Amino acid sequence: MTSGVVPHACGTDDWQPVCRVAELEVERGATALVHGQAIAIFRTHDDTVYALGNHDPFARASVLARGIVGTRGDVPFVASPMHKHAFDLRSGRCLDDEHVSVPAYDVRVVEGVVLVGHRKSDAA
Amino acid sequence: MTHLRRTLVVAGNGMVGHRFVQAAVERGLTETYDVVVVGEEPRPAYDRVALTSFFAAGSADELSLLPEGSYDDPRVRLVLGTTVTGLDRDARTVSLSDGDVLAYDALVLATGAAPFVPPVPGRELDGCFVYRTIEDLEAIRDASITATRGVVIGGGLLGLEAANALVQLGLETHVVEMAPRLMPVQLDDGGGAALVRHIEKLGVTVHTGEATRAITGDGRVQALETADGVIDTDVVVFSAGIRPRDQLARDAGLEVAERGGVLVDEQCRTSDARVFAIGECAAPGGRMYGLVAPGYAMAEVVVDALLDGPGAFTGADMSTKLKLLGVDVASFGDAFAGAEGALELVYADAVAGVYKKLVVTEDGTRLLGGILVGDASAYGVLRPMVASGIALPANPEELILPARVSTGSANGRGGVAMPDEAQVCSCNDVTKGEILAAAEQETTTRAGSTCGSCKPMVKTLIEDYYAGQGKVVDRGLCEHFALTRQELFDLVAVHGYRRFDDLVEAHGRGRGCDVCKPAIASILASQFNGHVLSEDTSALQDTNDAYLANIQRNGTYSVVPRIPGGEIAPEKLIVIGEVARDFGLYTKITGGQRIDLFGARMEELPAIWRRLVDAGFESGHAYGKSLRTVKSCVGSTWCRYGVQDSTGLAIRLELRYRGLRSPHKLKGGVSGCARECAEARGKDFGVIATEKGWNLYVGGNGGANPAHARLLAGDLDTETLVRYLDRFLMYYVRTADRLQRTAAWIDSLDGGLDRVREVVVDDSLGLGAELEDAMARHVGSYFDEWRATVEDPDKLARFVSFVNAPGTPDPNISFGTERGQIRPEVAGEPVVLGSTIPVGAP
Numbered sequence A: 001m002t003s004g005v006v007p008h009a010c011g012t013d014d015w016q017p018v019c020r021v022a023e024l025e026v027e028r029g030a031t032a033l034v035h036g037q038a039i040a041i042f043r044t045h046d047d048t049v050y051a052l053g054n055h056d057p058f059a060r061a062s063v064l065a066r067g068i069v070g071t072r073g074d075v076p077f078v079a080s081p082m083h084k085h086a087f088d089l090r091s092g093r094c095l096d097d098e099h100v101s102v103p104a105y106d107v108r109v110v111e112g113v114v115l116v117g118h119r120k121s122d123a124a
Numbered sequence B: 001m002t003h004l005r006r007t008l009v010v011a012g013n014g015m016v017g018h019r020f021v022q023a024a025v026e027r028g029l030t031e032t033y034d035v036v037v038v039g040e041e042p043r044p045a046y047d048r049v050a051l052t053s054f055f056a057a058g059s060a061d062e063l064s065l066l067p068e069g070s071y072d073d074p075r076v077r078l079v080l081g082t083t084v085t086g087l088d089r090d091a092r093t094v095s096l097s098d099g100d101v102l103a104y105d106a107l108v109l110a111t112g113a114a115p116f117v118p119p120v121p122g123r124e125l126d127g128c129f130v131y132r133t134i135e136d137l138e139a140i141r142d143a144s145i146t147a148t149r150g151v152v153i154g155g156g157l158l159g160l161e162a163a164n165a166l167v168q169l170g171l172e173t174h175v176v177e178m179a180p181r182l183m184p185v186q187l188d189d190g191g192g193a194a195l196v197r198h199i200e201k202l203g204v205t206v207h208t209g210e211a212t213r214a215i216t217g218d219g220r221v222q223a224l225e226t227a228d229g230v231i232d233t234d235v236v237v238f239s240a241g242i243r244p245r246d247q248l249a250r251d252a253g254l255e256v257a258e259r260g261g262v263l264v265d266e267q268c269r270t271s272d273a274r275v276f277a278i279g280e281c282a283a284p285g286g287r288m289y290g291l292v293a294p295g296y297a298m299a300e301v302v303v304d305a306l307l308d309g310p311g312a313f314t315g316a317d318m319s320t321k322l323k324l325l326g327v328d329v330a331s332f333g334d335a336f337a338g339a340e341g342a343l344e345l346v347y348a349d350a351v352a353g354v355y356k357k358l359v360v361t362e363d364g365t366r367l368l369g370g371i372l373v374g375d376a377s378a379y380g381v382l383r384p385m386v387a388s389g390i391a392l393p394a395n396p397e398e399l400i401l402p403a404r405v406s407t408g409s410a411n412g413r414g415g416v417a418m419p420d421e422a423q424v425c426s427c428n429d430v431t432k433g434e435i436l437a438a439a440e441q442e443t444t445t446r447a448g449s450t451c452g453s454c455k456p457m458v459k460t461l462i463e464d465y466y467a468g469q470g471k472v473v474d475r476g477l478c479e480h481f482a483l484t485r486q487e488l489f490d491l492v493a494v495h496g497y498r499r500f501d502d503l504v505e506a507h508g509r510g511r512g513c514d515v516c517k518p519a520i521a522s523i524l525a526s527q528f529n530g531h532v533l534s535e536d537t538s539a540l541q542d543t544n545d546a547y548l549a550n551i552q553r554n555g556t557y558s559v560v561p562r563i564p565g566g567e568i569a570p571e572k573l574i575v576i577g578e579v580a581r582d583f584g585l586y587t588k589i590t591g592g593q594r595i596d597l598f599g600a601r602m603e604e605l606p607a608i609w610r611r612l613v614d615a616g617f618e619s620g621h622a623y624g625k626s627l628r629t630v631k632s633c634v635g636s637t638w639c640r641y642g643v644q645d646s647t648g649l650a651i652r653l654e655l656r657y658r659g660l661r662s663p664h665k666l667k668g669g670v671s672g673c674a675r676e677c678a679e680a681r682g683k684d685f686g687v688i689a690t691e692k693g694w695n696l697y698v699g700g701n702g703g704a705n706p707a708h709a710r711l712l713a714g715d716l717d718t719e720t721l722v723r724y725l726d727r728f729l730m731y732y733v734r735t736a737d738r739l740q741r742t743a744a745w746i747d748s749l750d751g752g753l754d755r756v757r758e759v760v761v762d763d764s765l766g767l768g769a770e771l772e773d774a775m776a777r778h779v780g781s782y783f784d785e786w787r788a789t790v791e792d793p794d795k796l797a798r799f800v801s802f803v804n805a806p807g808t809p810d811p812n813i814s815f816g817t818e819r820g821q822i823r824p825e826v827a828g829e830p831v832v833l834g835s836t837i838p839v840g841a842p
Helices: B015-027 B053-057 B134-144 B159-166 B191-202 B247-251 B292-306 B379-388 B434-441 B455-468 B483-494 B500-507 B516-528 B541-549 B570-583 B602-614 B646-657 B717-734 B744-749 B752-760 B766-783 B785-790
Strands: A015-020 A029-034 A036-042 A049-051 A068-072 A075-079 A087-088 A104-110 A113-119 B006-011 B033-038 B077-078 B084-088 B093-096 B100-102 B106-109 B114-115 B129-130 B148-152 B172-177 B205-208 B213-216 B222-228 B229-232 B235-238 B242-244 B262-264 B273-277 B282-286 B320-324 B327-333 B343-349 B354-360 B368-375 B422-427 B556-561 B587-590 B595-600 B627-632 B666-671 B687-688 B692-696 B712-717 B812-818 B821-825
Touching: A015 A029, A015 A036, A015 B712, A036 A075, A036 A113, A068 B516, A087 B744, A104 B627, B006 B015, B006 B100, B015 B077, B033 B247, B053 B134, B053 B556, B093 B114, B129 B134, B134 B159, B134 B235, B148 B159, B159 B172, B159 B235, B159 B320, B159 B455, B191 B205, B191 B327, B191 B343, B191 B354, B191 B368, B205 B379, B262 B273, B282 B744, B320 B646, B327 B379, B343 B766, B368 B379, B379 B422, B379 B455, B422 B434, B422 B455, B434 B455, B434 B744, B483 B500, B483 B516, B483 B717, B556 B602, B570 B587, B570 B595, B587 B821, B595 B602, B595 B821, B627 B646, B646 B687, B646 B717, B687 B717, B712 B752, B717 B744, B717 B752, B717 B766
Parallel strands: B006 B033, B006 B106, B033 B077, B106 B273, B129 B235, B148 B172, B148 B235, B172 B205, B262 B282, B627 B666, B666 B687
Antiparallel strands: A015 A113, A029 A036, A036 A049, A049 A104, A068 A075, A075 A087, A104 A113, B084 B093, B093 B100, B114 B242, B213 B222, B222 B229, B320 B327, B327 B368, B343 B354, B354 B368, B556 B595, B587 B595, B687 B692, B692 B712, B812 B821
């Protein structure tokens, strides 16, 4: 399963394998270390996989992967475990404060393996 | 502009005097004035309106408006047990009963009123009382011990309150009223008659149209003679009205009103510009106001005047709504149809004892006033209609017809049609416009904080406001469930749902959120007591439950092993010390008599807990909305004052209710004597030892809105105590809203604590056995969830720093040291590890 738009021509070296989809709990996050950074990986109920920076800019702590995953309307989101700020899993936008966002990363699933790619552009 | 500080003396620390000082502090008057408050009574201001509840509350503290004992401003000095005895306006000083003389730049008289005792022969006999202060009530209570009968002289508002007090003290009670009906100032004959029917059902004998001729007895009261006969009695309470206490002003040559009271202008200024008078001792425009709301308004006006503001007191809404002996009574506006051409619409149900009257203009378009007895639920809608002058609906009678008779929906929601100037809360003078402005700015008003009668109206206004903003105001949990927590609880009980997915598919929509998921996790845990990290529920758990520890600001966790009742043997204490040392944790003693270990990285939690479990510790559930601790003093085992084994009971209760998932955290306390060293009344359930057993208090908490627990039942043996607690806790778990602590839950119940007592003690719903069974199931199915976690590799899988680098600690977490222990260092930006750190592959 693939989520997000596959970015223009990126080589396989840019895609970091992190874990198997089966290892991810549904509607819960896990943290991965990608290019030296903590990345929060989420698997939603429809088995789509998303990746955001793990750092909560409000609480200034690396915790987003430990939040509760759900939906607001049609938007899949994670609520930070610190002060419940909600972030759109697709874009990293904060749903409670339009001026704030966290990085969102491209994700591919190839043969059951989750690959994390480049940071998405902020066009989302 | 002078830099010299000025002095403001306030004579009187009753409700109005207190409100004045509060407003003075809040509005910055103490920036220029030092305030000295002189109160005659031995304690600071208390809620005289709720005086009757003194017997139920059992202590004066319960009624206090200043439980801290002093004002939260060092520039306010409170002098109690002292009377202002003299006023020298030329020297600008007041003299006090303790001999002190105070100079003032401004003086506020808030000396209140004194009960009026009619000149009846025999009024000085032992057994005659007035009804005004806590001391009066204490004296009546002491006299009631040997008495069997009591008579209240006066059938007005206060007289009926006094009668209520005598009924509560177990006396055969009579009320003697000179006027032809009860509450002659507020009610007409129809309303008075309905009230008599209710009151006589409670065993109170009402004598209207009877003047008291004499009280007879040999040193002590034995009988009361009226024109119509003789009533044998042991106690007489005078409640025949009040008189302003204006003697100080009279002696100082200030102008007083013809019928008493210090004459003041619209700024509440007396004939001396430096002296003000407020509350019952004042007579603005020559008229005295014997209610607290106008007094509060006067207090605000004087603060305003001292700040050179434009405030003016131009009269007050004398509307009244209260519960007298359990009967709703309200009177508002032109209740006696005094206006020319006014028409009356009356609904009366003699069987139910309901009487409702509306007074409308001749053309039927506007409401002028009304009287409600037996059912005053429409008051919140009707009274603002008078104040605002808005047009009545086409069929105004629908406003007072019972719901089943009424055809329209006028009864209940009239909020939005009101103009913004309409006053909603008359106690605190808050208008509809101010409430809506506060809703918009997400601030607060004082509406509903005094008598509470406008709360339904405020709720309606707020709901309508949000509905108008396009926001859904269902009482549902969140956008995924249009159901309350209690409704969800019942659905789970009836259908046996065990999974969020089944529940959301059948009764909700979407995939849930951080509001509904933990609430449902809690409901499932309360009913089935499975492991919170089981496959079906682990994704629902809130932050702390998800890792069975308390997350801290830098993303690390704190660990709290259970120490029941705060009792711990040295060997276990040493284990905690060793674990803290070996894992480099910061330790601190908690308020719940246990030890908190901070700074554990998520991936360290299993190893820490393996050590603790092996040493015989179990989860303390500090992370859960569940029972935390039952705090105790050492009790009769060690303490020379103790009368029961409080530590033993606390341990028993903590072990009984440990692991019980509830709408919010739960705390308990047990004290071994009335000294209350365990602070049990600051807990959701508090037990205090008596010579005969245990008193059980409920609904206390600390935090932002501290509440004292209130007495649910007294002198219980231990088994009855546990049974009541089982019922109380399960009733709370079943019916409270999410994140609603017991104090707020009790307040939210129709009937409040009385309702809880009916269900828990009297078993009025017949739920007792069911609630006890539910608790027995919980107790029987308890297991230590940390032990179960360290023994289950599947549950341990999530306790890793990085799925692809489980051996690498999160570089975002770092510590400094402070006072010899670690402390978190908070990084502003995410930390990036150097590329030399290997990144694992799947």
